[in-house]
Amino acid sequence: MATDHEPTAQKRDRAATRAALLNAARVRFARFGYEGTTVRDVAQDARVDAALVFRYFGSKRALFEEACVDHEVLGQVMSGPLNELPAGMLESVVFQDWSQFAGEHPLVMLLRSPSHGPARERLEQQVDAAHIEELIKQVRGKDATLRAEMLVACLLGMGVMRSALHSTALTSATLDDVLPYFTGITKVLVEGDGLPTD
Template sequence: MQKRDREATRARLLTAARQRFAREGYDATSVRDIARDSGVDAALIFRYFGSKKQLFDQATAATLPPDLLEGPREELVARMVRTVVDYDWTEYGGEHPLVAMLRSSAHEDARQRIRKEVCRTYVDALRDLAEGEDAELRAELLSAWMVGIGVLRSVVATPALSDAGAADLAPHIATVATALLGRPMSGTVDQSPMSGTVDQKGEPG
């Protein structure tokens, strides 16, 4: 019973931390804020995680949909865009974790984490798909475009992009992805809608 209670408390702290860091960023979030949101004493954060930084690292560890890097290669960009547009990121305040982490980008550790996750999640997979020269550059350009979609939707809340769904973006996804990768890419995904989160690493199929 004690172990279950400890695990439940730890899970509550992680959930509260994700939402606080997503909304306010690292520097504006205090240990007391997270403890108050969780209904526990702040001392438990240090007992379970050691420090605010270690809590941040665990709370913002990127969680990828299980099928993001699986499936037809021509649908990869469409799957990536769907994680920004249609995926349920409730645990991160409703935003893609990378977009949420941008609020902590003034913190050096957060910048390094963002760089690592963007490269691991987007750039590396897209570079392997790119045909011709400058594959790394074109993969980064396409990654920047997708992260920018998330920023405009979640942070800036521009009206047209905020209201657009994956189907609205599909022809533009196909056009941009095909041009930058130098190979035919689809703007749609022939799969059921993504839901939930799970830690997943993989390579494009």
């Protein structure tokens, strides 16, 4: 019977180790930047062997890219039920607690990195593939790609306004404060409510 449960236990251990490495990487990259962070530092903070960074991510660069955006969570949100889309997007992008990552939105961390060029190019490809394409499937009517990208831009803009620029109203607002307005924006851009017909 023990062998029946072993694969599940191993999967749990791998997932926990991977999550610990990502969390440690986000803190390190936010505080010290890409060049100031080593694989050994991240592994030490996560209390695992440095070889596991290469096993789970392949390279320091790949770890950095994944640390900037939680692709798994965003992918689930973008492909989920339409009625849960506004709250899910706000919670995962705008109202995340970035305090443990030096208070910065991960995308700001990415853009601040002196070596951000290649990482940003690959990140753009990943975001398009994993998230915007899923969102496009939800959009009804014409200009689906344009409307999906506008919605993502709105989300990222609010995230940066809160975490990096500390704008007065957005920083003090709660998810419940913003949700009714963002739900309206989502209905226009995703469902086409209020768009002119021709």
